Amino acid sequence: MPSTDAWWRDAVIYQIYPRSFADGNGDGMGDLPGITTRLSRLRELGVDAVWLSPFYVSPQHDAGYDVADYRDVDARFGTLGDADKLIAKAHELGLKIIVDLVPNHTSSEHVWFRAALAAPPGSPERERYIFHDGRGENGEQPPNSWQSVFGGSAWERLADGQWYLHLFDVSQPDLNWDHPEVRAEFLDILRFWLDRGVDGFRVDVAHGLVKDADLTDWTEPAVVLGGLEPAGPPPPMWDQEGVHEIYRQWRAVLDGYPGGRILVAEAWVQPEERLARYVRPDEMHQAFNFPYLEAPWSSRELREVIDSSLAATGAVGATTTWVLSNHDVVRHASRLGYPVTEKRKPGIGVGDPQPDTGLGLRRARAATLLMLGLPGSAYLYQGEELGLPEHTTLADEFRQDPAWERSGHAERGRDGCRVPIPWEADAPSYGFGPGDDSWLPQPAAWAEYALDRQVDVPGSTYELYRSALATRREHDLGGGSLVWSSSAEEVLAFRNDGILVLTNFGHAPAALPPGARVLLSSEPLDGDGRVPTDVTVWAAL
Missing domain, CATH: 3.20.20.80 (Glycosidases)
Structure with missing residues (x-):
């Protein structure tokens, strides 16, 4: 079970x-x-x-x-x-x-890929990876147009004419997950x-x-x-x-x-x-x-x-x-x-x-x-x-x-x-x-x-961070639920059970609700107890 x-x-x-x-x-x-x-x-x-x-x-x-x-x-x-x-x-x-x-993918130094390089086209050893014949009259072009995440073609040609797929580096041949x-x-x-x-x-x-x-x-x-x-x-x-x-x-x-x-x-x-x-x-x-x-x-x-x-x-x-x-x-x-x-x-x-x-x-x-x-x-x-x-x-x-x-x-x-x-x-x-x-x-x-x-x-x-992790655990915020609070357009505010989380993205300071008790603030509040720009507050309601 x-x-x-x-x-x-x-x-x-x-x-x-x-x-x-x-x-x-x-x-x-x-x-x-x-x-x-x-x-x-x-x-x-x-x-x-x-x-x-x-x-x-x-x-x-x-x-x-x-x-x-x-x-x-x-x-x-x-x-x-x-x-x-x-x-x-x-x-x-x-x-x-x-x-x-x-x-x-594996490394090109993996025992499987070394065996594939030593074996001929069509061999069982090559079936664990994605080997393919090339396009063009003599197979001189890659099997398709795929590009590597790291730049350049996703195909590398071997001396025997076949190509293998590497969506990442040439040293990272892709495995054949149909095998x-x-x-x-x-x-x-x-x-x-x-x-x-x-x-x-x-x-x-x-x-x-x-x-x-x-x-x-x-x-x-x-x-x-x-x-x-x-x-x-x-x-x-x-x-x-x-x-x-x-x-x-x-x-x-x-x-x-x-x-x-x-x-x-x-x-x-x-x-x-x-x-x-x-x-x-x-x-x-x-x-x-x-x-x-x-x-x-x-x-x-x-x-x-x-x-x-x-x-x-x-x-x-x-x-x-x-x-x-x-x-x-x-x-x-x-x-x-x-x-x-x-x-x-x-x-x-x-x-x-x-x-x-x-x-x-x-x-x-x-x-x-x-x-x-x-x-x-x-x-x-x-x-x-x-x-x-x-x-x-x-x-x-x-x-x-x-x-x-x-x-x-x-x-x-x-x-x-x-x-x-x-x-x-x-x-x-x-x-x-x-x-x-x-x-x-x-x-x-x-x-x-x-x-x-x-x-x-x-x-x-x-x-x-340490205070946030302790407070998060104390109030079970990870296991809570989110309800959005009404706020100005440039303020993101929600309640996670009994805790208000408010982030001010705007230029003007944002006011907290009456009676809110601040538990944590990413930066100090202003002199009037408002949330400045680019600051997040956790408050108990």
């Missing part, structure tokens, strides 16, 4: 990017032992669970999202024993552990990690596993990380009907384990009604709410996406999952530092227009308090509790995101949000590790954001 432990419906889940959280051995790269030593800090912050980006064996052409062995830990991050210790320590602290799973051996392999991988005690899986590119059988041409770029797909029929490489059968099989496996093990979809799908299909009762438990992440800083547009999200997930009995930042997008403390009308950037670097740091942090604090006041589950990205901005002046010579090279240096990529986070202002690498080095250089300005400069400091971003 399915578990009745529905902890995930209102959980706050903290994403750790293992390379950049904590370095235990001083080599400049974060690792599992380093993470384990810092888990108590996450308990103190007040989150319920931790999601770890990939730590599997990988050549790291795409920061571990090119997996060569799904059942072992890359030596850069430690050992399988270190993973067991991390899981055990998390459970000792009362934290759940969610691990990343990358089922759309029973592929399906059986991943069911076994799920059981391998469930048996080791993990509490769930965040499924990378969950909408991409099944491709249109006819490989229908699609002339638009295969955008998946840089923005939402256009409305209308899904592109032939995304959101195909066959993915749902796969997740029903996976759900049956997870339901056989105790403790409420969960599946979380990274699915860039719209409209929300199609996204909600991933979280029907017999499929996944959560899906990241990217329409919310993508929404501009606007009362009208945020209200629209909140309404449509709650309606879509409510129709299938699922919880709504809110998120503002992750390892694939510009941190919201920087993203919100631009004019509202400016197009969202896929990366920021030297020479680019720079965000207004003060405005960005002010809006980020308000946005976070708004998000944590919504019913449902919420995800935090490491460092956002420090108010950490994007590294917007990272020198291009240090960039490692494959999007930088494959786009011909047109797209700065995601390195700026992946820089190791600061723990101690006056320590080497700001306490990231015992050495001075970090795999991506940290900006000097980050000393002021270090955790030790913020703990127990009234008004600090860290203490705002």
